[in-house]
Amino acid sequence: MRRILIIGIGAGHPDYLTVQAIDAMRRADLFFMPDKGAEKAGLNAVRLQMLERFVPEGGYRLVDFLIPARRPAATPEYKESVGEWRDKLEAAYRRLFAEDLQDGETGAFLVWGDPAIYDGTLRIIDDMRTAGHELEVEVIPGVSAVQALAARHQITLNRVGEPITITTGRRVGEGEADGLSSAVVMLDNHQVFRRFDGEAEIFWGAYLGTQDEILIAGKVTDVAAEIVRVRAEAQAKHGWIMDTYMIRKPEKD
Ligand SMILES: C[S@@+](CC[C@H](N)C(=O)[O-])C[C@H]1O[C@@H](n2cnc3c(N)ncnc32)[C@H](O)[C@@H]1O
Structure with missing residues (x-):
């Protein structure tokens, strides 16, 4: 055998x-x-x-x-x-x-x-x-990169009693996460987080756990352009990139 x-x-x-x-x-x-x-x-x-x-x-x-x-x-x-x-x-x-x-x-x-x-x-x-x-x-x-992301940003993935969604950039690009309070997104080649605005926060990590690790967090509206720029520069430098992020919307009362 x-x-x-x-x-x-x-x-x-x-x-x-x-x-x-x-x-x-x-x-x-x-x-x-x-x-x-x-x-x-x-x-x-x-x-x-x-x-x-x-x-x-x-x-x-x-x-x-x-x-x-x-x-x-x-x-x-x-x-x-x-x-x-x-x-x-x-x-x-x-x-x-x-x-x-x-x-x-x-x-x-x-x-x-x-x-x-x-x-x-x-x-x-x-x-x-x-x-x-x-x-x-x-x-x-x-x-997983999911756990590495959460540890490096010191965040929990779920809100009290809420589910955790792990999904792909392709699905988020199709609007799947629009109604969710949070989602972890992998395999996103098109930076679809730019569809979130208002109070949504992003916790983004590339090359997590490696010596090239990059972390950026903040309101999507404040940091989206920075992530897109930093991501493109890193991809050009290394020839490849792997990034994962969590989108989190403000908690409703
Ligand atoms: C084919 S999936 C593999 C996921 C892997 N099995 C895991 O558990 O992390 C590849 C995706 O995982 C994420 N990923 C894997 N390693 C990563 C890392 N070190 N930093 C950031 N994202 C990573 C990225 O979203 C990448 O597009």
Whole structure:
């Protein structure tokens, strides 16, 4: 039987790694390293530093695999294009497991943040098992960018007794969060927070947990232009950016 470890490594800082994650890393025979341009090169550098620091004895193999490009598509074709992309990725995983992972070996994915939050690894592995692939799977939770954001801005995500919404820039751009008192927004390439005005506050963080971390907070009307400028400069400098933010409207009496 082949074993797969899906290890949440936290959203940037090596100290976000849990003891459980470090133990799991030490059990792996090989690590699958995603390859997808500048962003992933930056993220893989963090993964490699973690391996050097927490598995100093080495003895593992690194296997690069190419993440296929996703066909850009707006709603309503978005889900279809993600479906196509996942099929391609599943085919890549199948090849990887057949060619690089021997029976009895343990392969690990070092998943950014937490594997349960906006990450496709678990779903693809699950589809493969449903399709009859015999894999023993273990999932290790990690510190998500959501938790990193809240800790760095020293905010709670919920108001007393209220739900927490974690959503995407695409959905917020479609107006989904307009009626909500707060929302955490990930995967926003278009800075859709600019649709909020009045008293709404934003707590924004980029490269959270890394040495390049940037934090900005304030009323959206006061800081939106600054965030857009700082974000564009940072993206130009690093070649990639990951940012997350919470929008919070004033509490009603
Ligand atoms: C594909 S999702 C992966 C989320 C990840 N599984 C997690 O739990 O944080 C990528 C998005 O996560 C957010 N993100 C991940 N790491 C981040 C970081 N260090 N700083 C800010 N945002 C981050 C960004 O919104 C980015 O667009």
